Amino acid sequence: MLKKLTSTSAVAALSLSVLAAGVQAGETVDAVMEQGYVQCGVSTGLAGFSNATGGDWAGIDVDVCRAVAAAMFGDSEAVRYTGLTANQRFTALQSGEVDVLSRNTTWTLTRDTSLGLNFAGVTYYDGQGFMVRKDLGVTSATQLDGAAVCVEPGTTTELNLADYFRAQGMDFEPVVIENTSEVTAAFFAGRCDVYTTDASGLASARNVSAENPSDYVILPEIISKEPLGPAVRHGDDEWLDIVRWSLTALIEAEEFGITSENVDEMRDNSSNPGIQRLLGVTPGLGEALGLDEDWAYNIISQVGNYGEIYQTNVTDLLGLERGLNALWTDGGLMYANPVR
Ligand SMILES: N[C@@H](CCC(=O)N[C@@H](CS)C(=O)NCC(=O)O)C(=O)O
Incomplete structure (x- = not known):
């Protein structure tokens, strides 16, 4: 369980709230603790990331929320x-309808500033691509001049699409549809020639939603950088810290080779000081976060490490290899800042 703020940190929180003009530090942490669960904003359904089947949500973004809940409760x-x-997500976070937005959301400057969000890290390094029906005979995005393109509003996708076609001196006809199931249904029904979104979303549409995946090809061009990660509102640094370090613990666990299977054995027997700190054998990190010392142990034992989560949700389901999302030690970009 989350520990009450110590009197020293309560004083620090108070002075921060004075400095931060009306924003009380710890407000979200307190509210989440009080309500007893994390209210997590996810997509309306995107296999691999956040998808409800039979009422149970699953996906890499869902697992980030589960990790935060394991750390706190x-x-x-x-x-x-x-x-x-996509259109609803930022208002839902800003208004307090959700505590954290863990929904294949790209970390950009304007979202971080004008929209008043803080991104806690990156769960998935992605990039935008294009998918077409194979029988069109198109092999490159540079052949898409004049195409009708299905796209979701309120996304970086929409903006990159316009940039890319302008830069290539090509025209397109946007077919703008609000949610994934409808936009993919429109594409599969032939209402547009092209579907564009994050490459993971294309794999999800083709591998999970298409009747016959081999009827579709994903073109080789990746036209943008889409670092996807969980976001919280400005104004509560303690909450940001909990989300950030919960995500970091997933990656750190993989770096140490700690899995949901061996975490007990590691906690009982490892003499590695880093592992002992992460798993609370050596106390201190839990207290620093205002959590129990077994915060990371609970994450790993109940949710797994980043590699386990990726394997189940992304590799097994969507057929995507680790690529940029491999650990830095394997040539990827996943890198846990020091948990100490
Ligand atoms: N990463 C991009 C795109 C995110 C996005 O919303 N993509 C669509 C297409 S894959 C989606 O997730 N839709 C889910 C939904 O409509 O619930 C962003 O942050 O703007």
């Missing part, structure tokens, strides 16, 4: 989910 099931379209 020792219970990865202490989460409630709100399905949000």
Whole structure:
């Protein structure tokens, strides 16, 4: 369980709230603790990332919320989910309808500033691509001049699409549709020639939603950088810290080779000081976060490490290899800042 703020940190929180003009530090942490669960904003349904089948949400973004709940409450099931379209997601976070937005959301400057968000890290390094029906005979995005393109509003996708076609001196006809199931249905029904979104979303549409995946090809061009990660509102640094370090613990666990299977054995027997700190054998990190010392142990034992989560949700389901999302030690970009 989350510990009460010590009197020293309560004083620090108070002075921060004075400095931060009306924003009380710790407000979200207190509210989440009080309500007893994390209200997590996810997509309306995107296999591999956040998808509800039979009422159970699953996906890499869902697992980030489960990790936060495990860290705070020792219970990865202490989460409630709100399905949000791209257009709805930022208002839902700003208004307090959700505590954290973990929904294949790209970290950009204007979202970080004008929209008043803080990104806690990156769960998935992605990039935007294009998918077409194979029988069109198109092999490169540079052949798409004049195409009708299905796209979701309120996304970086929409903006990159316009940039890319302008830069190539090509025209396109946007077919703008609000949620994934409808936009993919429109594409599969032939209402547009091209579907564009993050490459992971294309793989999800083709591998999971298409009747016959081999009827479709994903073109080789990746036209943008889409670092996807969980975001919180400006104004509560303690909450940001909990989300950030919960995500970091998933990656750090993989770096150390700690899995949901061996975490007990590691906690009982490892003499590695880093592992002992992460798993709370050597106390201190839990207290620093205002959590129990077994915060990371609970994450790993209940949710797994980053590699386990990726394998189940992305490799097994969508057929995507680790690529940029491999650990830095394997040539990827996944790198845990020091948990100490
Ligand atoms: N990463 C991009 C795109 C995110 C996005 O919303 N993509 C669509 C297409 S894959 C989606 O997730 N839709 C889910 C939904 O409508 O619930 C962004 O942050 O703007």
